Amino acid sequence: MSVVIPVSADWLTLREQADAAARSRPLARRASRLVHAPVTVHDLGSGTGSMMRWLAPRLPAPQTWVLHDWNAALLEHAAAAPPEPVTAVQPRVGHLEHLRAEDLAGASLVVTSALLDVLSAPEVEAIVAACIGVGAPGLFALTVDGRVSLDPVDPGDRVFAAAFNDHQRRIAEDRRLLGPDAVALAAGLFRAAGWSVRTDASPWRLGDREPALVAEWLEGWLAAAVEERPALTEWAGEYLRTRRAQLAAGALHVVVHHRDLLAWPS
Template sequence: MTRRSRAGRFIRRVRTGDLGGGVVGAEPGGGRAAGAREAAMTDVIPVSAEWLTLRERADARSRSRRLGMAAARMLRPGAVVHDLGSGTGSMMRWLAPLLHGPQTWVLHDWNPLLLEHAAARPPSPEAVVRTSVKDVAELAAADLSGASLVTMSALLDVLTRDELEAIVRACVATGAPCLFTLSVTGRVGLDPVGPGDGVFASAFNSHQRRTVDGRRLLGPDAATSAIDLFERAGWSVRTAASPWRLDESEAALVAEWLDGWLGAAVEARPALEEWAEEYRAVRTAQSTAGTLRVVVDHLDLLAWSP
């Protein structure tokens, strides 16, 4: 088997940040959009509706309900929620039932097809859903006009420090509390423990911190960077762990996660290709037998102006 064919087994069009906690690289030979930043963002986040649907149940179970309820208590009836990097709208469907009364959701994403999918599944008949085709890396305060709450899920890790600073500035200028969930921390645990776990986790985290078209991604440092920026702005911040806990009941998700996790590790360290094949075979057999458990750590944060 050639190097390209071996590596090709692992490289999937999925969000790796969500895999080990950010977002995966594009497949080799993928097209680019015009414009330097736009090309970088679309290359870094080639995500499918199928992948987002597959992970939605695990996401909903993992997000901090405590922080979600705290955010809800900060809002008045008729809340306007701006969701950044909405994808297919899973954040909206998770949080909307915790908000009382009528509500409007403004969904921002660079992918219009995903936004169409999200708008077709409103959280309730009375909810108003609007969409905005927008690269969140270019967000400005004007884009959040009228927001009662700003939300984001599993996206921080694919931003650069400059892009994150711009988003925090826009949020602070708006004054609305911010609920950012499922930010990768870089920590992954597998049971039973294997000799390659730490090696592949380290390689994956190197991939998360890679430079793409001159953009140095924050990867697992994103959540702590966001906390620092909000606190420097004088805002209060609460955090909560939000790990994925996966077992045989979600075998399909485990398989996709494992392929993407190993694929990113191999992209970062090509010398791991053959070991990745062996490692994947062992872990797949364990998953099939119902003996594999996976914990993918994430962090949720709620920030607000005191």
Template sequence: MSVVIPVSADWLTLREPADAAARSHSLARRAARLVHPPAVVHDLGSGTGSMMRWLAPQLPAPQTWVLHDWNADLLAHAAAEPPASVSDVDSRVGHLEHLGADDLSGASLVVTSALLDVLSADEVEAIVAACVRAGAPALFALTVAGRVDIDPVDPGDRLFEAAFNDHQRRVAHGRRLLGPDAVAVAAELFRAAGWSVRTDASPWRLGGDPALVGEWLEGWLAAAVEERPALTEWADEYARTRAAQLAAGRLRVAVHHHDLLAWPA
């Protein structure tokens, strides 16, 4: 079964500033110390290239970025305007479950952003194994942690959070997704291979961009209701309440994530 993650360029563009603000700078600095120029960075599930635009200025130049994604249109968008420190971009259309060590040959660093939680344990194991065999350090950013904090607090918060987390761990096309368990699974796999691992919190803090908050809230509730249809009526009322708070400038959201850095010990 192919790993296909349906996302739009509009959504990825809307969330890019929040992604950039959330990712762990301390792990990025440590990753930069592991990379020696000329650097070759493989970006798995690269989307529109937001990880490249954020991380490349923090790494030593010159750099070549190899972008892996199943969506050729997103890859074209990503490769169109690379950062100044990137001398070359190689786009590869393909599905991640076919990734092997040969695909990462010569890699200085392997990165992902907002990817691990939509993969299965077998798929994460394959990515970790490919990194280990290639000897390439890995920086995996923005994996959901399973917790959302919303201000003002509402009685529905934890109920919809639990339903969303169950949706994240659902069986999709015969694949049991890892959801909030993904960082723990990846960390254990790297440690079992004898690698060093560090993790850091990388919370999305939403509130300054009403469009982003509204899109996130709609998707969060839709996933919760898909998992538990009995919540539909409550979700409608909850959405109206939150929309009024958002319009009044009173709604603040923290969506918790974890970043992970692993490297050969």
């Protein structure tokens, strides 16, 4: 079964600044010390290239980025204007479920952003095995850990968060998605292979400066919760109206917790 993650360029653009603010700078600095020029980075599920734009200035030059994504239009967007010090971009259209070490040949570093939690265990196992096979460190950013904090607190917060997390772990086209369990699985696989592993918090901290992103995230969060538990439909409508009013008044703040992971040969 092909791994197809339906995301739009508009959504990726909307979240790019929040992603950039959230990603772990300590892990990025550690990753930069693990590689030496010239650097070849393989970006899995690269989307519009936000990870490249964020990480490239933090790595030694010169750099080649190999962008892997199933969506050719997103790859075209990403390759159109690479940041300095990227000297070459190689788009690769394809799916990730059968990733092999040969697909990462020559990699200095393998990266992902907001990917692991929408994959299944076999898919994450394949990514880890491929990294180990080529001996390339992996920097995996922005994997949800299942926790969401909203201020002001509402009785629905825990109910909708639990339903959303169940949705993250759903069976999709015969694939059991990992959701919040992805980092623990990846870390355990790397450690079992004798690799060093570090993780770090990378939370989105959203408020009145990001109203469009908060609104889009909130609607998607509740839609997933209701899809998982249709009995929540009426309550979700009331909850959404309350939260929209708070957002319009500049009174709603949201923390969406993620974890970043860095693994490298010991």
